[in-house]
Amino acid sequence: MSRPLPDDLAWTLLDRMLLIRRFEEAVLRLSNEKQFIGHYHLYIGQEATGVAVMSLLDARDRVATTHRNHGHVLARGADPGRAMAEILGRTTGLNGGRGGTLHLSEPDLGFLSTSGIVGGCISLGVGGGYACRQRGDGAVSAVFFGDGALEEGVSFEALNIASLWHLPVLFICENNSTGSWAPGAGYPTLVHASSDLCSIAKSVNIATMRVDGADASAVHAAAGDAIALCRAGKGPVFIEAVTRRWPGSNPLWPEPATGTTDMRMASGEVAPSGEHADWLEHHDPVLRLGRRLASGSPDAVARLASLDQTTRTRIDAAVAFALQSPLPAVETALDHVFA
């Protein structure tokens, strides 16, 4: 089902994917510097999925996401400075520092509340689809969730309701549980009696697709077809986007397992090496798309280096903005319980 992306579009997607990668690397660095407390989840290794799907959504469409939301919020176009400020608990954050890393949400970009409860966002996204259908404007609700969400009971209820009512919901299951690591060494891998996640959606008559979630072209093609079905009233559709988990997400707390991404691995100037060479060679979505665009052309290699430099500068500015932003005033702690 993969149709090659036109180069212009591929560069646009790579731009956004690299922005997410550099953002997440900065989050990891800031956490290790104790600039914020609390647990967090990074989107490294899954950038192609969020960016490709978001590139197909309109302003009217709704998005629901999870604890692993940074990439989705940036992919949809949120300001990296305000996103970083939220993670640092600053008053300039997207949510004034009240939500934090697990709850980044930008309602002006169509985000429903970002639920940090596993499975929570699936059913909220179905509500988004219900609203879209009630309005009758052809909008869709795109719901991103991990494979673990399908272990929760409410997910079944949500899939069933969406199917019964033919709601325009695009379910994007980001299955990042493939790969191999020592059992018990870190975050649990998929704990499900079924090895075929699509079968769960199929059991309630939802059309399904399985794609390589690290292949921006494949995700773009599948999501384009799925969104068209939803807009035509033939939803919902379930996409399983399979990625090989980034090694840094295997431990209970993220670790800089693959270091700072060296984009010269995309241009061929540097060869992947070390313990995680296979992941860098075959499974890193940013490097994969970069390789496709940069291989063999000096102009493209230069463009890639320039894009990376621009992106690093943007993230440096975002980090500086966040670090310079004030913490919320304690007098505001009781504000916004009610609208």
Added chain:
Amino acid sequence: MPTQSYADALVDALHDSLADDDRVSLIGSYVLGLGPQRHLMDRIRKDFPDRIVDPPTAEAGAAATGIGAAMAGMRPFVDLGTGSFSFLAWSQIVNEAAVSCYMSNGRIPVPVTFHLLHGVRGGGAAQHSHSPQSMLCNAPGLEIAVPATAADVYGLVRTAFASANPTVIVSHAKLLGIESPVPAEKQPIPFGTADVKRKGGDVTIVANSLMVHYSLAAAAELASEGIDAEIVDLRTIAPLDERTILNSVARTGRLVVVDECPLRCGIASEVAGTVAEHGFDLLKAPIQRVTRAHVPVPYSAALEAAVTPDAAKIAAAARRTIGARR
């Protein structure tokens, strides 16, 4: 003044809200349960067939569908059926709807309305007799209405639909058929305004929901003994109208709090604590709480009655405050 049943006034409120606002829809149509009033919903099904849907048996999914739709700007009303079923949607109500506004810095309000039938309904046993509203009070971010009369349920439901916040309308299953006076033009009622249902100078009885009717019956019994009870109907428990409670206690010096939630950490405890904290000097006698006993509700009618508040228990508590000396 004409009278109307609680159920009929509730249906009026839903009908008027659907007529006024295209964003309103009903998720779950068995708002009046399975009793004789259920046919009153037929006029909504007839007039708004495209805006009423019945979900599968999936309380969490239905609640979240309403919550997500509210986050997307709609005004859904989600009927959860028997209040005991709300526990299946607990995460959605208390950990999604209630927190979203705060967690987003006020950017994502959740104007969803939940409805549930609470209380000891007769033969419901432990799993179909819950009054979850005191537990819901521990979830900051929810507005919770506990109407007792036709005029009040109409007014509070209308206000719930107008509110930008998640609201829970809690109707006692035994209220549905109770007739009460209604004005020619029923009006919205602001949240946080308790109502003095009976004036009296000797003892304040604070009640809500069905307990208002039991308290009025107790007041009639007490009146024959020369004790003049004042009945304060909370109408909403979140927000709580502390001023009306304290003003009444300032006049009477005595307080009985009646509630069908279990004793511990219940609404009666909250009201008692509020008066103890802010009105200690007003009290001439210890506060009395009349609540459901702190046990699961038994099936057998004899045991069910033994653990549930009634007019006689309320009157006895009022007499204790009169007899006591401080």
